[in-house]
Structures are given as C-alpha cells and as structure tokens.
Amino acid sequence: MSTQDQERVLSLITSTNKPYSLQQLQDFLAVHGLKKAAITKAVDALIEAGKVRAKDFxxxxxxxxxxxxxxxxxxxxxxxxxxSNNALKQRLAQAREQAKVAEAEREALRQCLTLEQIQEQISHLQAQSQDLEEEVARLKGMQGTENPADREKISKEFVSKMEVWRKHRGIFRSIWSTMYESMEGKESDLFEEIGVDTDESVGADAKKLDNLFSTVRVSLNKEAKKRRL
Known part of the structure; x- marks a missing residue:
C-alpha cells in the first residue's frame, strides 16, 4: 500500500464530503488503476489515522x-x-434534456425508411393514385346508366381503395416530414432528385378526391342505415 493510494482515497472522500461504500470507491478510483485490495488497505489506514470514519448500515x-x-x-x-450547486443543477438538467432530444432524434432516424424503401412506397402510392383516377373516370362515364347494386359495389370499391391510399399517403408524409427536418434544400428539389411525383406534378387533385371520398362514404352510410330500419 502506498501513501499515494491513501491520498487519492482521502481526496475523493473529503473533496465531496459525502459517504462512500467500498464498491463506490472502487468505481470512482478505477481510473487511477486502484484495485479493491489496495483501496481496502488505504481505507483501513485512514481509519486508523482518524482521517476517515466507518459506519455500518x-x-x-x-x-x-x-x-x-x-x-x-x-x-x-x-x-x-x-x-454554484444551483448552476450545476441547471446545467445537468439542460444536459439531460439535450440527451433526451438526441435520443428521440436517434430513434426517429432508426425508424426511418431507406431511400430504396421510400422509392418503393412512392411507386406503390403512384399506382394507387392511378387506380383511383381511373375509378373516378369510370364513375363519371357511368353516370345515369348504372343500377343501384352496381353503384353500391363501385362506391364500396372506391371507398376501400381511397382508405388504403389515404393511409399510405399519410405514412409517407409522416416519414418524409421526419427525414426532411435533417435535410438541406427545397422540398420540391429533393422530390425531383429522388423521383417523388407529387399530386401537382401528375395533375391529381387530392382535394377533389378527398371530397368525393367523403361524399361517397356518407352516402353508403345513409344507405346502410336505411336497410337496418
């Protein structure tokens, strides 16, 4: 056991003026290469010299x-x-908050899709959008000629496809929003670079589709209520 070991143990205990268990001393002094046996001998010597007191809990x-x-x-x-303590507490609180934000950002990035997966989602959404446009055109062409059963069948198909399209569209927007926060450049330029076709670029009127979706769904609900009466 060296005098230096005693000085390091005593310095730690007195500088903080708080109680330590043997394991805690070992954890804090490991940076100096002190092992449990050396710390135990140093503590015993300090107790014998009256510089440190021991209490059993x-x-x-x-x-x-x-x-x-x-x-x-x-x-x-x-x-x-x-x-000084209050200032340190504030710094600690700020550091913890920053760590929490960093962890949330890391988790968000971990859950983000890869560029390849995003492009697959885009292709899928574009195909669904095309199907919906064709469905709308078919509905317009059949106005006044369809019977009630056909109309209900087509309406249900339209509502079902719209629900899926709106869901996937929302998922993409949510994912993209998270990724875009850490990107530089205009959104339109980034879309063009990775091959994203927006509603405007393909001539699709999402607002009209949403309005039609709401109208058709309300109509189907009314018909369903009538049948239950």
Whole structure:
C-alpha cells in the first residue's frame, strides 16, 4: 500500500464530503488503476489515522470524512457553494434534456425508411393514385346508366381503395416530414432528385378526391342505415 493510494482515497472522500461504500470507491478510483485490495488497505489506514470514519448500515459499511478535520465555511462561502450547486443543477438538467432530444432524434432516424424503401412506397402510392383516377373516370362515364347494386359495389370499391391510399399517403408524409427536418434544400428539389411525383406534378387533385371520398362514404352510410330500419 502506498501513501499515494491513501491520498487519492482521502481526496475523493473529503473533496465531496459525502459517504462512500467500498464498491463506490472502487468505481470512482478505477481510473487511477486502484484495485479493491489496495483501496481496502488505504481505507483501513485512514481509519486508523482518524482521517476517515466507518459506519455500518446493515450489511454495507460506508466511509465518511472526519468532519472535525474539515474547514468550517463562512456564510459567504456557503452561499457561493449554494449558487454554484444551483448552476450545476441547471446545467445537468439542460444536459439531460439535450440527451433526451438526441435520443428521440436517434430513434426517429432508426425508424426511418431507406431511400430504396421510400422509392418503393412512392411507386406503390403512384399506382394507387392511378387506380383511383381511373375509378373516378369510370364513375363519371357511368353516370345515369348504372343500377343501384352496381353503384353500391363501385362506391364500396372506391371507398376501400381511397382508405388504403389515404393511409399510405399519410405514412409517407409522416416519414418524409421526419427525414426532411435533417435535410438541406427545397422540398420540391429533393422530390425531383429522388423521383417523388407529387399530386401537382401528375395533375391529381387530392382535394377533389378527398371530397368525393367523403361524399361517397356518407352516402353508403345513409344507405346502410336505411336497410337496418
């Protein structure tokens, strides 16, 4: 056991003026290469010299500095330490908040799709959009000629496809929104670069489709209620 070991143990205990278990001392002093056996010998020597006191708490023994050997702080010094502690607490709270934000961003990025997966989603949505446009054109062409049964069947197919399209469209927008926050450049330029066709670029009127979807769904619900009466 060296005098340096004792000095390091004593410095840790007195500088913080708080109790430590043997395991805690080992954890904090591991950076100096101190092992459990060396720390135990150093603590025993410090206790024998009256520089450190030991107290038993159940099965755990803790070590505290001899308070009579510590300097008594003036009111000004105590106030200064209190101010310093408050500042450190604020910095700690800020660091924890920043860590929380960073972790949330990391998790969001982890869940983001790859560029290849996004392009697959885009192709899928484009195909669905084309199907819906064709469905709308077919409905317009059959106005006044379809019978009620055909009209209901077509309406249900339209509503079903619209629900799927709206769901996937929402998923894409949510994923893209998260990714776009960490990208540079205009959204339109990025869309063009990765091959995203927007509603405007393909001439699709999403608002009209949504309005038609709402109208058809309301109509189907009314017909269903009539049949139940």
């Amino acid at each position: 159940g099965k755990t023994k803790i070590f505290i500095p001899d308070q009579s050997r510590l300097p008594i702080l003036s009111k000004e010094e105590l106030d200064a330490k209190a101010t």
